[in-house]
Amino acid sequence: MGQLLRVQNFMLSADGFGSGEGQSIDRPFGHADPTALAAWAIPTASWPGRTEPGGTRGIDDYFVRDFHHGIGAEIMGRNKFGPQRGPWANHDWTGWWGDSPPFHTPVLVLTHHPRPSFTLDDTTFHFIDATPAEALQQARSAANGKDVRLGGGVATVRQFLDADLVDTLHVAVVPVELGRGERLWHSPDELDDRFHHESTASPSGVVHHVFWRR
């Protein structure tokens, strides 16, 4: 079935924003509260940040656990990797995720300012200046036959949608309003010309939207 490009567990406000305004080192999602966006996912058994046993195994957990299944590489934009803009002042910044990032595969960071690759635990970050199509080709090669996850942020997802490279999307629409920020859509129906689209409401209050290429 080939190597799909998949968006997984992409969290969006009810008014269509994936991130708030004003990203900084203390506010990776700007004025948005990431724990509010992820409130449906954090209690699940499969949440990557879980350190204790237990956790829920309901509908939400089905989506959370699919984050890793069959994935061999991730592509992310530079603004998901860090708050810096322009040339790197130094290479001290190694991402938001500490010593054990939740990816466990090669990660390709799209940037006009490449820097040397480095490895944390079982995640290796590579920095490439490439078009979406070129980046996908490199990621497929790195994924060793598995699928590639498109990790975001919003601008990166939009670029790959515009280039018609995305095969499946799972977007979790959360019952919070952000008012401003990085907008993915005005309405989930905007993708219906190119994708099959199903949605299901979870008891947590989240609506899971699933899309796959027509």
Added chain:
Amino acid sequence: MGQLLRVQNFMLSADGFGSGEGQSIDRPFGHADPTALAAWAIPTASWPGRTEPGGTRGIDDYFVRDFHHGIGAEIMGRNKFGPQRGPWANHDWTGWWGDSPPFHTPVLVLTHHPRPSFTLDDTTFHFIDATPAEALQQARSAANGKDVRLGGGVATVRQFLDADLVDTLHVAVVPVELGRGERLWHSPDELDDRFHHESTASPSGVVHHVFWRR
């Protein structure tokens, strides 16, 4: 998080039956039509019997694809394995699934009439006369650290529920009525004293019920 015992993609009629009456070599589900029970699953991309590329990747596919994830062994009852009863006349019968069964792990078949193990493709069938607790211990050992799937049929699922050995269940309730046969429940709420319980309706008309131990 230990090795869970999981019921996955267990298909049930709207009136609570997992199988019809009158199992025979031509009718593994008795008077029930297995393609009607599985009508929601067969079109999905992850359906184990799929031979062509393509298939849907909506809500139903999330459940279908979880059938294999993290599973290292299956336990099934003898009536899932075949229509024979009592001592084996011979060992010619190797299951309903042809040369490439959809399990791809060790399978422990519970029977009072053990017979020699055999392997088809990457599935090995073992036949054991054991209590549910003993069978689960053997399956965990065979699963190499992974979870164990409880494959059914209904009587087997009920035995393991009665012994309080089941950690999670996914039951897909299909919009067909059978009237008689092997009954799992009168109502899905019967398990609510021991399990958390969530349900979600799929566009296909199936209702997915998910349970996990309290």
